[in-house]
Amino acid sequence: MSTITDSAATSARMARSSLLGDIKAVWTRETLTILRDPFSLIFSLIQPLVFLGLFAPLLAGVADDGLGFGSTLQFFLPGVVVMITMFGTSMTGANLQFEIMTGAFERILATPLARQALLIGRALKELTPLVVQALIITLVAVPFGFDLYPAHIVLGLLILGVFGVGVGALSYALAIATRKNEWAFWAVQQSLLFPLLILSGMMLPLETGPDWMQALSKVNPLTYIVDAERVLFSGTFDDSAVVYGIVAALVTCAVGLWVGVRTVTKSIL
Template identity: 30%
Template sequence: MASGVTAPGVAGVRVPGRGVRHDLRAVKIVLHRELLRFANDRTRLVSTLFQPVLWLFVIGTGLGGLVARGPAQGVDFRTFIYPGVIAMTVITTAMFSAGSIVWDREFGFLREMLVAPVSRASIVLGKCLGGGLVATVQGCVILAMAGLVHVPYSPGLLLTLLGEMFLAAFTITAFGVSLAARMKTMQSFFGVMQMAIMPMIFLSGAVFPLAGLPGWLGALTKVNPLTYVVDPMRHAVFTHLAVSPAAARTLNPGVHWFGHRVPIGLELGIVALMGVALLGVAIAQFRRSD
């Protein structure tokens, strides 16, 4: 119910009560703001695409000779790293979206959102959905380059990758929001971001196969959350390629626990559960924010 306060000679003030309807509207507004910010920042679009394109067409081409002489002969190395480059694009963009919270805090806009008559959970949810959608849209640019690296434009494959991209983007945005909620400066946030994201990318199998790794390195890839993002994407790509069994075992071995391959559905479930858990952490951080 709306509350009103009146006094002699003072106009009444009505403060709208909180409810599900207001919270859903807040989610929509925050999401819409993320999309507008992305659409108006073309420099960000170009800069965040530079590194993935560099990996795909420069490093991928340069290292292609190593694959051509190995058991995966006949498979373009760029085709192998293509799912990892998609994941890299989505993850980087999602973290940049989450980092905008620090900008909002520095310029005072975050305080205005926090004092609005809506739950802080709705603000966080709108931020995570917006960041996930923006990162997915950015990933679609790399998705459009599939034919250049011998990946077919199969509708089923594209839809599968889109769903996996959004799931990964939402989870990473929630992770970034939980970090940014307590950061005071952009320098601190990006320092922590680089320290967290770069090792996770390199230990996810994005740029090298998971087969035949030393025991210590294999253990690190299994406990790395991003491994369960890259592997489903690579599995989706390789199921649409005509490759030899030897190449498939080398380049797409999957993730194994105790000698058994982890099902793709379980991997996606792990990512989804992490997304929900990180969303809860981010909401808790915002409720403690001043």
């Protein structure tokens, strides 16, 4: 019995090691494309900086008048970080569709890579430049009154990473489901992305919004991610919003990977 148990434990460790190795291989392959074109990373910083420069002054006083986040930047910057994460990971499927058109995707499926690794590796590739952008934007905001809490920000980025893997996997599944109609991917992605962002209170607080918007925000997982990021970026660990954010991230990741793996498997059959 002991021999069987030891053998099962060894097999489980080997499976985990193999999965991690596959994820690293996929992430490395995808990340090299960013390193070959660093200008795209630099250019993508313009949009979040514009949001900070234009929206933050408009919100001056709103964050201070009862929302409890201190400065306007303390309230608004976490929303911008979530926004760039959603834009990046939700478009993971766009790159996949290009590979499907060129036949590269079929060649990847012919490799012994774990299907989960294809999803996680691609999502992490999208998250890598986003984390860099988030750190740069946060540091840029410090001279303008943003209070920096490094440990809290690290946890916030980890939550976003888990959530982003789930969103990336769902985008991956959508790309495969709409591979014969490329326009359908963008139609669904855009139709879902902006309502989710607006109903999460990313840019403007929803407390003063109509009841129907507040009700929809309660069933929007992104709402709990935004709330958690704001609490963490304001320097607080001990808050229920952080717990809800972690749960929302884990559930989204689990659902995304489950849907993504099933979609990839069906595309092979």
